[in-house]
Amino acid sequence: MDSVLKKNLLEVAAGQGRITVMTGAGISAESGIPTFRGPEGYWTVGSKEYHPQEMATYSMFRQYPEQVWAWYLYRLGVCRRAYANEGHRALVRLEKLFVERFTLITQNVDGLHLRAGSSPERTFQIHGNIFFMRCADGCRTDLVPMPDFVEGKEKGEPLTEGDRSALRCPACGGWSRPHVLWFDETYNEEHFRFVSSLKIASATDLLLIVGTSGATNLPNQVAWRVHERGGTIVDINIEQDPFSRLAVSGGGHFIQGPAAKVLPEIVDVLKAGMRNRIKVHRPGESSCQARNSNLEIRNKSEIQMTKRPK
Numbered sequence: 218m219d220s221v222l223k224k225n226l227l228e229v230a231a232g233q234g235r236i237t238v239m240t241g242a243g244i245s246a247e248s249g250i251p252t253f254r255g256p257e258g259y260w261t262v263g264s265k266e267y268h269p270q271e272m273a274t275y276s277m278f279r280q281y282p283e284q285v286w287a288w289y290l291y292r293l294g295v296c297r298r299a300y301a302n303e304g305h306r307a308l309v310r311l312e313k314l315f316v317e318r319f320t321l322i323t324q325n326v327d328g329l330h331l332r333a334g335s336s337p338e339r340t341f342q343i344h345g346n347i348f349f350m351r352c353a354d355g356c357r358t359d360l361v362p363m364p365d366f367v368e369g370k371e372k373g374e375p376l377t378e379g380d381r382s383a384l385r386c387p388a389c390g391g392w393s394r395p396h397v398l399w400f401d402e403t404y405n406e407e408h409f410r411f412v413s414s415l416k417i418a419s420a421t422d423l424l425l426i427v428g429t430s431g432a433t434n435l436p437n438q439v440a441w442r443v444h445e446r447g448g449t450i451v452d453i454n455i456e457q458d459p460f461s462r463l464a465v466s467g468g469g470h471f472i473q474g475p476a477a478k479v480l481p482e483i484v485d486v487l488k489a490g491m492r493n494r495i496k497v498h499r500p501g502e503s504s505c506q507a508r509n510s511n512l513e514i515r516n517k518s519e520i521q522m523t524k525r526p527k
């Protein structure tokens with residue numbers, strides 16, 4: 218690893234600042250999940266072939282709910298067959314190390330971060346998760362997990378009667394819809410943690426951007442906020458992208474390589490930095506006790522003040 222990068226990582230870990238990770242399709246591609254914006258996402262309805270960016274819209278769903286659901290159940294099958302990789306697992310370790318200093322913002326709807334063990338509280342799924350659905354008419358806004366018996370589809374396979382009834386809203390009996398952000402919809406806080414993501418960005422000291430090229434709005438805003446506040450950006454991707462240039466222009470880094478190889482190395486360095494911090498600030502405490510707390514606490518009165526309610 219580059220020595221300047223290593224020094225930057227150790228410094229952030231030894232401080233008190235926030236560490237945010239933003240992931241995109243690249244980390245899922247390493248688990249065998251295609252982007253669905255490419256050839257895998259094309260879908261035939263009647264005699265017409267639709268582009269993924271036409272399929273993934275509210276207006277398409279309103280017109281052809283069965284076909285849009287069949288497309289999502291095909292994608293669901295692909296996601297169910299995929300497994301989390303070393304990149305996903307490295308981020309689980311990172312969350313356990315830094316707890317409240319850590320946030321994961323993901324554009325991926327495949328749910329692999331949660332399946333790997335990242336917590337729903339600290340994982341902002343800003344484009345949703347296809348393992349959940351909600352009422353298409355918004356009669357209620359809570360999320361309903363996709364039942365296990367709803368099976369993934371092959372391309373062109375229609376819905377069964379069982380699918381149709383499982384995909385109904387349990388409250389009003391109308392269609393449920395996949396819990397994803399469609400191209401003709403806008404971000405919001407309730408479902409996609411829009412405001413929270415921007416707030417976190419404004420307080421981030423280290424942003425790791427993993428496998429995303431910055432094609433969508435919120436990830437761009439997150440990266441720019443960190444850049445403008447002088448945070449360090451490390452972009453990890455198999456090829457250069459607009460985020461690599463932003464990272465380097467702000468004194469950060471671009472690491473060319475797969476997430477499953479690069480992330481475990483970065484997490485190891487951050488872990489070492491965390492240990493240094495414990496040594497520097499808490500000579501009297503056992504490393505185990507210290508590691509279990511994510512707050513820098515120097516005396517008992519401060520413990521009282523900073524303790525979170527249970």
Ligand SMILES: [Zn+2]
Pocket residue numbers: 352353354355356357386387388389390391
């Ligand atoms: Zn409903």
